[in-house]
Each structure stands twice: as structure tokens, then as C-alpha cells.
Amino acid sequence: MNSKPLKIDAKLNAIYDKYKDSNNENKIDINGTIAYLEDLDFDPEHPISLTLAFFLEAPSMGVFTKEKFLYKWQKDRINSLSGMRDFILKLHNSLETNDSLFQELYNFTFGFLMEVPGQRLLNYELAVDYWKLLLMNKKEFEPCYTRLEQWFDFIMNEYKRGLSNDTWKMFFLFIKTIALKDPSNFEDYDEMSAWPSVIDEYIEYLKENKLLN
Amino acid sequence: MSQSFPVASDLNATWSFIQPGLEFILGAQGDQGVTSKMYMNCYTAIYNYCVNKSRHGSANTPVSAVSGNNSYSLAGAEIYAKLDEYLVQFITSLKKDPLESFLEFYVKRWTRFTIGAGYMNNVFDYMNRYWVQKERSDGRRDVFDVNTLSLLKWKSHLFNNNADRLIDEVLDQIEKQRNNEIVDSNYISTAIKSLVYLGIDIQDLKKPNLVVYIKHFEHKFLQKTAEYYSKESAKFLSQHNVVDYMKKCDTRLSEEVSRSNNYLDNHTKKFLLETLNTVLIKDHAQAMYDQFLRLLEQDEIEHIQIMYKLLARVPSTLQPLADTLEKYIKDEASKAIEEIKNPSEDIEDLSKQSADGKTSKRTTAGLVSPKSYIHTLISIYIKFNDIVTVAINKDPIFIKSLDNACRYFVNKNSIAIPTPKSNCKTPDLLARYADGFLKATSRESDIIGMTPDNLMIIFKFIDDKDAFEEHYRRLLAKRLINNNTKSDELEESIIQKLQEENSLEYTSKMTKMFQDMKSSEDLKVNVREELSQTDNQVKDFTPLILAQSMWPFKHLDDYKLKLAPELMPSFDKVQEIYNKKHTGRQLQWLWNHGKSEVKANLSRKGKPPFLFTVSNVQLMILLAFNKSNTYSFKELFDTVGVAKHTFEAHLLPFTKYKLIDQNPPGAECFSKDDTKFTIVEEYKSKKLRVNFVSSIKTEQKQEEENTNKEIDESRRNYLSACIVRIMKARKQMKHNELVNDVATQSLSRFRAKIIDIKRVIDYLIEKEYLRRIDNDTYEYLA
Numbered sequence: 001m002n003s004k005p006l007k008i009d010a011k012l013n014a015i016y017d018k019y020k021d022s023n024n025e026n027k028i029d030i031n032g033t034i035a036y037l038e039d040l041d042f043d044p045e046h047p048i049s050l051t052l053a054f055f056l057e058a059p060s061m062g063v064f065t066k067e068k069f070l071y072k073w074q075k076d077r078i079n080s081l082s083g084m085r086d087f088i089l090k091l092h093n094s095l096e097t098n099d100s101l102f103q104e105l106y107n108f109t110f111g112f113l114m115e116v117p118g119q120r121l122l123n124y125e126l127a128v129d130y131w132k133l134l135l136m137n138k139k140e141f142e143p144c145y146t147r148l149e150q151w152f153d154f155i156m157n158e159y160k161r162g163l164s165n166d167t168w169k170m171f172f173l174f175i176k177t178i179a180l181k182d183p184s185n186f187e188d189y190d191e192m193s194a195w196p197s198v199i200d201e202y203i204e205y206l207k208e209n210k211l212l213n
Numbered sequence: 214m215s216q217s218f219p220v221a222s223d224l225n226a227t228w229s230f231i232q233p234g235l236e237f238i239l240g241a242q243g244d245q246g247v248t249s250k251m252y253m254n255c256y257t258a259i260y261n262y263c264v265n266k267s268r269h270g271s272a273n274t275p276v277s278a279v280s281g282n283n284s285y286s287l288a289g290a291e292i293y294a295k296l297d298e299y300l301v302q303f304i305t306s307l308k309k310d311p312l313e314s315f316l317e318f319y320v321k322r323w324t325r326f327t328i329g330a331g332y333m334n335n336v337f338d339y340m341n342r343y344w345v346q347k348e349r350s351d352g353r354r355d356v357f358d359v360n361t362l363s364l365l366k367w368k369s370h371l372f373n374n375n376a377d378r379l380i381d382e383v384l385d386q387i388e389k390q391r392n393n394e395i396v397d398s399n400y401i402s403t404a405i406k407s408l409v410y411l412g413i414d415i416q417d418l419k420k421p422n423l424v425v426y427i428k429h430f431e432h433k434f435l436q437k438t439a440e441y442y443s444k445e446s447a448k449f450l451s452q453h454n455v456v457d458y459m460k461k462c463d464t465r466l467s468e469e470v471s472r473s474n475n476y477l478d479n480h481t482k483k484f485l486l487e488t489l490n491t492v493l494i495k496d497h498a499q500a501m502y503d504q505f506l507r508l509l510e511q512d513e514i515e516h517i518q519i520m521y522k523l524l525a526r527v528p529s530t531l532q533p534l535a536d537t538l539e540k541y542i543k544d545e546a547s548k549a550i551e552e553i554k555n556p557s558e559d560i561e562d563l564s565k566q567s568a569d570g571k572t573s574k575r576t577t578a579g580l581v582s583p584k585s586y587i588h589t590l591i592s593i594y595i596k597f598n599d600i601v602t603v604a605i606n607k608d609p610i611f612i613k614s615l616d617n618a619c620r621y622f623v624n625k626n627s628i629a630i631p632t633p634k635s636n637c638k639t640p641d642l643l644a645r646y647a648d649g650f651l652k653a654t655s656r657e658s659d660i661i662g663m664t665p666d667n668l669m670i671i672f673k674f675i676d677d678k679d680a681f682e683e684h685y686r687r688l689l690a691k692r693l694i695n696n697n698t699k700s701d702e703l704e705e706s707i708i709q710k711l712q713e714e715n716s717l718e719y720t721s722k723m724t725k726m727f728q729d730m731k732s733s734e735d736l737k738v739n740v741r742e743e744l745s746q747t748d749n750q751v752k753d754f755t756p757l758i759l760a761q762s763m764w765p766f767k768h769l770d771d772y773k774l775k776l777a778p779e780l781m782p783s784f785d786k787v788q789e790i791y792n793k794k795h796t797g798r799q800l801q802w803l804w805n806h807g808k809s810e811v812k813a814n815l816s817r818k819g820k821p822p823f824l825f826t827v828s829n830v831q832l833m834i835l836l837a838f839n840k841s842n843t844y845s846f847k848e849l850f851d852t853v854g855v856a857k858h859t860f861e862a863h864l865l866p867f868t869k870y871k872l873i874d875q876n877p878p879g880a881e882c883f884s885k886d887d888t889k890f891t892i893v894e895e896y897k898s899k900k901l902r903v904n905f906v907s908s909i910k911t912e913q914k915q916e917e918e919n920t921n922k923e924i925d926e927s928r929r930n931y932l933s934a935c936i937v938r939i940m941k942a943r944k945q946m947k948h949n950e951l952v953n954d955v956a957t958q959s960l961s962r963f964r965a966k967i968i969d970i971k972r973v974i975d976y977l978i979e980k981e982y983l984r985r986i987d988n989d990t991y992e993y994l995a
Contacts, residue, residue: 120979164979173988194948194989196978197971 004029008070011079011100016069028069030062040085047133051092051110054105060112096139103172106134110168121162128152144179154205159198167196185213218258221265228295231255232338238336239303239329247332260339262535287896289344296337296359300366307371315375316382320403323367327410330363354415361418368411368425376429379404383430384437390472391441402476405430409478423480431481435488438469442492442553450497455504459519462493466526470967479696490527498530502537509541509600518604531610538597539614546622553585554628581628583646584663590639591667594619594674616674623674640677643668644684647707652692653699665707669714673838676964678715681932686723687765687920693730694757694806701727715961725763733757740786751780756787757807758800765923766803774804775854776828777836804829804855808906811835815896824894825872826904830855830863830913838873838892847886857884864890866908872896928963937982940993948974948989 019032028036034044042048045072056127057068095102109130113122120127135141135148151171155163191200206212219226234255237247266288304326309318311923320540334341337359347355357365372379383404386396408430412422423431442465450458469489473482501520508517524530597615605611623629629639649655650663675681692698705727712720737755744754759766776784788800809832813823827835833853837844844852850860861884868883868890875882876889935955940946946954952970959965974991977983983991 021978120981164975166975166978166985170985191967192949192952194985195971196975197968200968200973201970 006071006074008074009077009079012070012073015079015081016066020066024137026066028064028066033062033064039081040088042085042088047137048088048092050109050133051095051105052088054108055088055091058112060114102138106172107169109134110165122156122163122168124160124163127163127168141180143174143183144175147179147183148175150206150211151202154202158205159201163198164196167198170196171199218254218261221261223297224291225264227258227262228292230258232299234336235299235333239301240325242256252336255336256338259292259337262292263339263344270464276831282840283721287344287347289340289348292340293344293356297362297366300363304366304370315378316386316400316404319375320400322882324403326363326367330360332714333363334358334360357415357418361413364411364953365413368413372407372411380429380433382756387434387472388437388441398476398694404682405476405478423478427480430483434481435484438485439492440487443496446493446497450500455500456516456519458497459501459516459523463519465489486526494523495527495530498524498527498533502533505534506541509538514604515602517600521605523607523723525608531608535610535614538611539618542593542597542615542618543621546590546618547626549589549593550622550626550628553581553589577683583642584649584660586628587646587667587671588662590671592624592671593622598887620674620676623671624676636680637677639671640675640681641684643671643675644681644688647685648688651699651704651707654696665703665710668707669710671713672711674739677924678719679962681928682719683721683765683924686726689723690726693726695808712954717964722763725760729757729759730765736787736790739790740783743786743790744783747782751783754783756892758791759803761801766795766806768801768803769805771856772804772830773856773858774802774833775852777833779836779839813896815893817895823898823903824902826906828863828900828906828909830859831867831905834867836862843889843891845886846884846888846890849890862910865910866905869908870898870903870905872905928965928969929958929973931962932965932970933977936973936977937971940983940991943993945990945992948991951991
């Protein structure tokens with residue numbers, strides 16, 4: 001840990017204590033999380049909840065660690081629920097323009113969705129849910145919405161298998177470098193280059209269904 | 214000529230003395246040559262002059278001015294100047310006779326002049342050797358020996374002014390000769406040679422120099438040649454067919470070669486051939502390509518050979534021809550394949566061979582027999598291999614085209630790949646082809662012309678070698694365990710061939726299978742020996758011990774057979790003997806394989822017993838009837854013990870062929886628990902041998918699926934081992950490089966699809982054997 005121990009504000013400590021797990025005081029569990037989101041007035045289904053989890057480096061869904069919770073808020077000297085709400089709203093809005101921050105969020109999401117230790121593949125249905133959450137709410141990807149829908153159809157109806165972290169990351173690269181550049185033809189796509197096989201299969205699927213030349 | 218020699222120091226006197234002699238030498242007096250006396254006198258006078266002058270020196274010669282420091286100077290400059298002047302005057306005085314052509318004039322005079330120049334060179338020998346040599350070694354490059362001086366004078370005063378005229382006349386003569394008119398080639402030859410002689414390098418007289426020849430003659434000659442033949446060939450082709458044209462080319466080329474041997478300098482030969490090749494061959498290559506298809510269609514081997522030889526003179530013209538061949542072979546193959554798919558009235562000879570009442574091997578479902586399929590492929594190969602060998606001289610470019618075409622049609626044709634996504638069927642058909650001539654039970658008349666050589670030819674072209682191995686091994690396994698091999702030697706020779714063509718590893722499983730058969734033989738002898746000492750009923754028993762991963766057999770839960778008590782002793786004996794030898798190995802019985810023969814005492818009194826061929830399941834069913842004549846379905850099923858659908862499949866042939874009566878009858882009652890099955894008292898069959906195995910319904914489709922699954926799985930394993938091996942050595946590698954290396958390495962077993970390689974890479978990333986760095990590079994994780 002390179003972080004020097006910070007002196008934690010008493011108000012912040014009090015907020016943490018309000019939500020902490022009664023069995024394990026080092027974390028906030030799912031019940032605490034739901035209450036916390038409610039008090040912040042964040043819809044758990046809304047992308048903003050993911051932004052919160054990302055900011056607090058939540059190890060998995062519905063869990064916050066005490067260490068990160070206190071450290072992250074203290075670092076920004078925030079010790080009230082309304083301050084937290086404002087901060088996250090601001091952070092969330094900045095994702096629209098801050099590319100590298102958005103990429104960090106995207107990469108974070110895969111690990112965040114892992115449910116058991118040693119898990120390497122992300123359930124494909126869950127993957128699609130979060131792709132929708134991440135990509136379909138972002139203006140930047142609007143030119144690709146149709147392609148994304150087709151990707152979801154392909155994953156849900158044809159591929160139907162778990163997805164690796166590598167695929168998760170490479171798909172983002174594919175959207176950014178190939179799909180956004182030329183959504184109708186994917187002109188820069190080259191099957192000889194290193195795309196994971198699932199992306200090749202997706203292209204094949206589009207061609208078979210006459211959705212791509 | 215005066216007898217007394219002139220005063221040696223007097224130049225003019227000396228010159229007047231020798232000039233009449235020189236006239237004779239050079240031929241100014243017609244054909245009359247110089248007499249030896251005259252020659253000697255001239256020589257002596259020049260010698261005297263030079264020696265005398267040299268001794269006294271000469272203050273007023275430019276020579277001594279140059280070499281002024283020499284107290285001793287050589288004489289020659291003045292007489293050399295006289296000679297120079299004389300030669301000019303002589304040459305310019307030569308006049309053409311109105312009746313002769315310029316060429317005739319030139320050649321005649323040249324011939325005489327060069328002879329004279331040679332003589333004159335000798336006459337001035339002393340001057341040549343001392344004065345000329347000295348001047349040249351002092352660096353003067355405008356002084357020459359007399360012969361060279363004569364040639365140079367000829368060049369500057371006769372040749373240079375008339376070069377065009379001369380060359381035009383020479384080229385005229387050559388054109389006449391090309392037009393088959395009679396010309397005196399001596400004139401041509403001498404005139405051309407004169408150009409070589411006139412090429413004098415004044416810096417180094419000994420160095421051959423073709424400047425004059427090339428500048429005045431060769432350029433024009435090549436240009437004229439190109440014009441002549443490009444006109445002629447265009448005209449000829451417009452009036453004749455390509456074959457005649459090719460023959461004409463052949464003639465023309467050999468004519469020109471002999472012309473160039475006869476009177477051109479060697480230098481020209483290369484350029485002449487280049488010119489001819491361009492004008493006669495390269496410029497008309499397209500016409501030949503067009504004709505090539507027709508020649509192939511009409512099987513005109515000889516003409517193909519002429520065409521190849523012509524085009525081979527211009528190597529760059531060959532590739533399109535080879536491409537044409539490749540495409541033609543592919544088209545022919547696909548036509549031939551269509552023909553055997555839809556047999557019409559006139560089927561080609563190969564399928565006729567099997568027409569001896571057995572044509573129905575090609576079943577109505579449009580399935581083609583392995584024999585007719587493989588022989589169709591072979592016939593295409595042989596036909597075009599012959600063409601490439603005989604007519605095309607085994608040119609590597611064409612061998613490659615043949616290989617490409619064969620590999621293409623062997624792997625991709627409408628029988629091999631009926632639907633775009635299906636696996637290639639050729640490996641399977643080829644394995645069945647081999648099975649055809651390796652099986653002991655095949656009829657000789659059915660397997661005429663089926664040979665290991667044919668097998669190996671097609672094998673070489675197969676992409677999916679691994680699929681062939683899998684199919685071949687399955688059939689081999691069946692031949693071996695059913696004791697259905699025609700000859701062990703033949704079997705082993707084929708394994709040997711496959712090994713040579715591919716690798717030791719490729720045939721390792723099959724080799725192990727043969728070993729298993731041999732050691733099983735020993736075990737059998739052992740078992741039988743021990744059984745013979747007991748009072749066991751079943752002595753004629755052949756156990757086979759088959760290594761699990763080598764043989765294409767799987768232990769199936771459907772076949773958990775309850776062994777009849779009659780068989781237990783034999784069964785136990787095998788276990789006992791085997792376990793004694795190999796402790797710790799587990800034996801699994803494959804009851805779905807193997808057959809038994811049962812003697813059945815169900816004949817009419819006095820007749821010999823029946824001999825039934827039955828499966829192991831059927832054997833247990835029959836043995837049960839030793840105890841009781843009637844069982845309910847459930848009783849019998851419990852006695853035998855296998856899965857219900859398996860039991861039904863094996864029981865059915867018995868009721869169908871009325872060995873066992875079913876009560877109540879009817880298919881709907883067949884598998885009801887309390888339906889009764891009773892064995893007949895007396896079996897009514899005309900044949901003593903009855904086979905109940907062949908009518909058991911088997912799951913053919915299932916087996917095919919299993920085979921394909923196994924091929925896919927072994928490919929994945931192979932690819933992943935291959936990738937790990939490469940990455941372990943390289944640590945880091947670019948995606949494309951890795952894919953290429955893997956594809957190349959797997960080529961001897963199968964043609965790996967890129968998507969399959971990628972899937973395995975994905976799998977290895979997921980399992981953390983590899984890691985992606987920089988989007989398109991992988992890193993090996995130890």
C-alpha cells in the first residue's frame with residue numbers, strides 16, 4: 001500500500017458505520033449497499049451505480065470494502081451523503097468526455113462482475129446487460145447502436161458461451177477502432193489480425209445474415 | 214627494278230625503289246602478285262634505310278625532338294609518313310566496276326587488300342619491330358604496325374564513307390536469303406568479318422573490339438530481323454493455324470541459329486535469339502495460350518510439346534500457360550465428378566470396369582462408391598501427370614500447377630464437400646477404398662484396379678491427413694478383430710508407405726495395433742493350452758488385448774453384459790493369465806465387438822447341426838435357452854444385462870428369422886415385459902450357416918459423428934500443443950507470425966483453419982498459458 005494512513009473524518013466514519021456488515025465490519029454487504037444507494041438516491045439499475053462502484057473500487061457487485069470506502073472519500077474530503085451524491089454525479093458526467101476514464105471503468109467492470117474466486121469467464125447474459133449499460137447510454141457509440149444490438153443478438157442466440165477478460169477488452173477496442181470508424185462496412189476489419197475468434201464469428205454471423213457485405 | 218639498292222640515307226630514292234613492289238603487293242597490278250625477288254628487295258631497301266638512319270640519327274625529324282635526349286634514335290618516321298600517304302592514295306584510287314554491286318566491289322577489294330597488308334607488314338618488319346614499337350612504348354597512340362595502319366586507312370578512306378551502303382546491301386542479301394532466294398553467302402560473311410577486323414582499339418591493338426561491328430551492323434541487323442519476323446509472323450498467323458505457326462517458328466529459329474553460326478560474330482547470337490523470341494514467341498503468346506486449351510481438349514500431346522518448347526525459350530511466358538493448365542485440370546475434374554454423381558448412358562471407362570453386373574455399387578441415393586470416386590480422381594491425375602511428364606518435360610512450374618490442381622480437386626469437389634460447411638469426405642472415401650482391397654471378404658472382381666499406389670497418390674494430395682488416419686484406423690481395427698485381412702504383408706506395406714510419406718508418429722497407433730494383434734496371438738495360445746487341460750466346453754476362444762488409446766473402440770455402458778456361466782472359466786482364465794503377466798493393468802471387455810460361432814442342435818434328426826454367427830449379446834441370449842425353452846421378455850433381458858435398446862436390437866434378428874417365436878406376436882408386443890420368447894424345436898433354414906450379426910441395426914450415423922468429434926478434438930489438442938511449444942521457445946510473438954508458424958507446422962496432418970487456431974489461442978489466454986500484450990502480440994506465461 002502506497003497510501004499513507006489518512007486521518008478519517010468522524011462524520012465519514014459514521015456514514016460507513018451506518019451501512020457496514022453487522023457480521024464483518026470491514027465491508028459493506030449487499031443490504032448495506034442497497035441502503036446506501038437508496039440514501040444517495042441512486043437507482044441500482046442505473047449506470048451511475050456502476051460509476052460509484054468503480055470509484056470505490058468495489059471488489060464485486062454489492063460489496064464495498066471499508067478500506068477503500070474511507071480512503072477514497074477522505075482523500076477527496078467528502079463526509080456527507082449529499083457531497084458524495086454531487087461528487088459521483090460529476091464524475092459520471094465527466095465519463096462522457098473523458099475517454100481514458102471511461103476505458104478504466106469499462107475494464108474495471110469485468111472484474112467487478114466476477115462472482116466466485118478463480119472465475120475466468122463472464123456469463124454471457126450478464127455481459128450483454130453490462131455492455132448495454134456501458135455502451136448504449138453513451139453518445140459516442142450512437143453510430144454503432146445497430147451493430148451493438150446485432151452483437152447482443154449474436155451473443156445471446158448464437159454464441160451463448162462465457163466471455164474471457166481478453167475478449168471483453170478486445171471487443172471494446174474493436175468498437176473503438178473498427179466499428180465506430182465505419183459502422184456500415186467495418187472497412188478496417190481484417191480477419192488475419194489478432195481479434196479473438198468470437199469477433200470473427202460475429203463478422204461471419206453478420207455476413208451470413210446479410211447484415212454486412 | 215634496278216639491281217643496285219638506293220643509297221640507304223636517301224628517303225626519296227628508297228621510296229622510289231620500293232613503291233613499284235608495293236603496288237604489286239597491294240594488287241594495283243591486278244591479280245599479278247609480288248615475286249619473291251621483288252619482295253626481298255623491298256624488305257632489304259627498307260631495312261637498309263632504317264638501319265642507316267638509326268645509326269646516324271636525324272636532327273630534323275619530329276621523332277628525335279620528342280626523344281631528344283636519346284643519343285641513339287631510331288629511323289622510321291619519314292618512311293612511315295610516306296607509307297601513310299601512299300596507302301591513302303592507293304585506297305582512294307580503288308574504283309567500283311559499273312557491273313558489280315558495291316558489296317561485290319568491297320568484298321573483292323577487301324580480300325585482296327588484306328592479303329597485301331599482311332605482306333606489307335612483313336616487308337616493313339624492321340620498321341615495325343624497332344621504330345613503331347619504340348614509338349608506341351613511348352606512349353604514342355597514333356603510330357601503328359603496318360598491317361593495322363593499312364586497316365585503319367581502309368576504314369577511314371573507304372569504309373566510313375560507304376558504311377551505310379555496304380550494310381544495306383548486306384542486309385538486303387540476308388533478307389533475300391530469308392526469302393529463300395539464292396545468294397552468295399561468301400559476300401555476306403566476308404563483309405561482316407571485315408567489320409570485326411576494322412574494330413581496332415588504338416589504345417590496345419591486341420584487344421578484340423567489336424565497336425564497328427556493333428555500331429554499323431548489329432543494331433541494324435537486329436532491327437531488321439525484328440521487323441522481318443514481326444511482319445512475317447503476323448501474316449502467317451492470319452493465314453494459318455497456331456500449330457502450323459509453331460512448326461514454322463521451329464524452322465525459322467533453327468535457320469537463324471545456323472545463320473548466326475555461319476557468319477555472325479558470337480556476340481550477336483544472344484541478342485538475335487532474344488529478338489526472335491520476342492517477335493516470334495512472346496508477341497504471339499496469347500494466340501498459343503488460346504490454342505493450348507484446344508490442344509488439351511484434343512489430347513494433342515505432340516503439339517503441346519512443341520508449344521511448351523517454344524514458350525520455354527521465353528520463361529516469362531510459361532506461367533500463364535501453367536495457370537491455364539491448372540484451371541483446365543480443375544474443370545475437367547469437376548466435370549468428371551459430376552458425371553459419376555449423375556451417371557448417364559455413356560459413363561467413362563473406369564466406371565464401366567465395374568459394370569460387370571455390379572454397377573449398383575453406386576446406390577440409387579446418389580452415393581458414389583469409393584472405388585469409382587477414387588478412380589475418377591486418379592484418372593484425372595494420371596492423364597495430366599502424363600502430359601506434364603511427356604510433353605512438358607516435368608517443368609517445375611507445371612508440376613506445381615498439377616499439384617495445386619490435384620490438391621484442389623481431391624479436397625474440394627461436390628462429392629467431397631456436398632454442403633459448404635461439411636467436412637471433406639475424401640479421407641473417409643479413401644479409407645474405404647483401401648478397406649475394399651484389403652478386406653479378405655471382397656470379391657476379386659469388385660476390386661480390379663484398386664491398388665496401394667492409387668491410395669498413395671490420393672493420400673499425398675489430401676489436406677486432412679489426420680482424418681484419413683482416423684477413418685483408416687477404424688476400418689483397419691475392424692479388419693483386424695474380425696480376422697478379415699487379406700494379407701498381413703500387404704497391410705504392413707501400406708503402413709510403411711504412409712509412414713514414409715508422412716511420419717513415424719503418423720502411423721504409431723496403427724503400428725501398435727499390429728503389435729497388439731501379435732501379442733494377443735501369444736496370449737491366445739497360452740489360454741487355449743491351459744483351457745485344454747480343463748473340462749471346459751469352450752476351448753476355441755480368441756481373446757484380443759487392445760491398448761485403449763490406440764484402438765478406435767470405446768467401452769460402452771449400453772453393453773454391460775452378464776456373462777453366461779458356460780463362458781466364465783475361459784473369461785477368468787484370460788484375466789488370470791494376463792494379470793500374471795501385467796500386474797496393475799485393467800481389462801475392460803468390449804462386448805460390442807467380436808463375434809461368436811455357435812453350433813446349434815436344432816436340425817432335423819440325422820442332419821448336421823447349424824452353425825450360427827452371432828454377436829456377443831446374441832450369444833448370451835442363445836446360451837440362456839440351454840436351460841429353458843421359454844423366457845418372458847423381462848427374464849431374458851435381465852439374464853443378458855445390456856441396455857434395453859441394445860438388447861432389442863440383438864434379439865430382433867432371431868424373431869425375424871424365426872429362430873425364436875414371439876408370443877403374442879407383433880411389433881407392438883415385442884418389448885412388453887411378459888411377452889414370451891420360445892426357441893424353436895427344429896430350425897427351418899436351407900443354409901447350414903446362418904449369420905444373425907449382419908441384420909443387427911447399428912448406429913452408422915453415430916459412428917460417423919464420433920469419428921468427426923474425435924478428429925476435432927485431436928486437432929484442438931494438436932494445435933494447442935503446437936502453440937504452447939512455439940510460445941515456450943519464443944516467449945513473445947506477434948499474432949500473425951504465430952498463426953503462420955502453427956499453420957505450417959500442422960500442414961503434414963491437416964490444413965488448419967485460422968479461426969480454429971484463434972479459438973485455441975483464445976482458450977490458452979483464458980487458461981492463462983498466454984497473455985495478450987500490445988493487442989496483437991502474445992506472451993508465454995510459464
